[in-house]
Amino acid sequence: MPHPPRLDEQVCFPLYAASRLVIRLYQPLLEPLGLTYPQYLVMMLLWEDASLTVSQIGQRIYLDSSTLTPLLKKLEDKALIVRKRRPGDERVVEVSLTKTGKALGLEAIHIPERLFARIGFPPKEALQLRSSLKRLIARLEMT
Amino acid sequence: MPHPPRLDEQVCFPLYAASRLVIRLYQPLLEPLGLTYPQYLVMMLLWEDASLTVSQIGQRIYLDSSTLTPLLKKLEDKALIVRKRRPGDERVVEVSLTKTGKALGLEAIHIPERLFARIGFPPKEALQLRSSLKRLIARLEMT
DNA sequence: GTCTATCAAATTGCGTGCGATTTAATCGTA
DNA sequence: TACGATTAAATCGCACGCAATTTGATAGAC
Incomplete structure (x- = not known):
């Protein structure tokens, strides 16, 4: 019996819902660092590699x-990174950590475990x- | 050895990434219906229950x-639903399918399987x- | 060397998400 | 039956996401 799509039967919806609900849980942990979740993702990349191009981050x-x-x-603006066009290829923008940005990495160390504890x-299963x-x-x- | 959070070790990031990537795959399937993904979610609810309040949807x-x-x-605006304040309790807004909205459910029947095939x-495992x-x-x- | 293609970012416009506040209606209780 | 509390939507402001286009720089073919 064919019927219009039902929310319960989808895989994508739980993905979308869980993603947003988890990001909400991150909020109070990230707020003291002054970061949004997408900003936190970028910072995580830079804490591992202190300098990356915009494309590499993307x-x-x-x-x-x-x-x-x-x-x-x-x-x-928050002085966590600097953006500089690459000398020799002005199309590319190099993003690198400032001292402040690097230091923020230490403040973030316990975020994953605190989040995990909350969930x-x-x-x-995780x-x-x-x-x-x-x-x-x-x-x-x-694709 | 404690270290700043790394993207690879997180659970939330794959959730966030997978959610967005799947929604991107939906796009070409939803475009003929003139729906965005969140709009599609609302329509799915209404295809099951032709009338719901804003809170219930939320x-x-x-x-x-x-x-x-x-x-x-x-x-x-697309004439897929109507919104009407509930007589007897004007705080509540009842959202219900129009004929056009109900008909759109038939056009959407094959979306899930087409998406699944694409992925x-x-x-x-799904x-x-x-x-x-x-x-x-x-x-x-x-929480 | 010039001209076109390609490439990396930036810009624009629109649709979410969501915290915070506002508006309007109803409820509860003295 | 007033009147403060509660409730449901709506509004506002800001930060994403992303398609489409633009801008500016480099690479390649001739």
């Missing part, structure tokens, strides 16, 4: 310059969920 | 009136992912 978190440019400007999801999501993302990247 | 998809009001007005994710996400959402709802 490839890692699946955002393009139309989203990143304003976001990066906000991080620059109270079984660690085993790991399995993550690996399942990563396989899904790998498939989505192909 | 509870089901975790959005509040500040997001829903403008979205519902757009659906009304090419093993059905077994079901397991969905149930895991639903458990996660249940935990998130408690």
Whole structure:
């Protein structure tokens, strides 16, 4: 019996809902650092690699310059990063951590465990969920 | 050895990334119906229950009136729904399907399977992912 | 060397999300 | 039956996301 799509039967909706609900939980943890969740993602990349181009950041978190440019400007206003055109290829903008931005990484160290404690999801299932999501993302990247 | 949070180790990021990537895949399927993804979610609810209040919709998809009001007005502009204050309690707004809106449900019947085909994710793993996400959402709802 | 194609960011316009506040209606209780 | 509390939507301000276009710089073909 064919019928119009039902919310309960979808896979995408729980993805969308869970994503937004978890980001809401992050909020009170990120607020003391003065970061939004997408800003936090960019900072995480830079805490690992202190300098990246806009494109490299975009490839890692699946955002393009139309989203990143304003976001990066906000991080620059907060003095967490600097943006500099690459000498020798002025098309490329290099984003790098400032001392303040690097220091913020230390303040963020306990965020993941605090978030995890709040959710109270079984660690085993969390790991399995993550690996399942990563396989899904790998498939989505192909298309 | 404590270190700043790393993107690879997070559970939330794959959630956020997968959600956005899947929504992107929906786009070309929804475009012929003239719907965005969140609008599609609302329509799915109404295809099941032809009349719901703004609050009821919000509870089901975790959005509040500040997001829903403008979205519902757009659906009304497209003549897919009507919004009417409830006689007897003027605080409540009843959202109901128009004939056009109901008819659109038939055009949407094959969207889920077409999307699923595009992703090419093993059905077994998809079901397991969905149930895991639903458990996660249940935990998130408690807080 | 010039001219076109390509490339990286930036810009623009629109649709969410969401915290915070406002508006209007109803409820509860003295 | 007043009147403060509560409730449901709406409004406002700000920060994403993303399609489409623009801007400016470099690369390639001739």
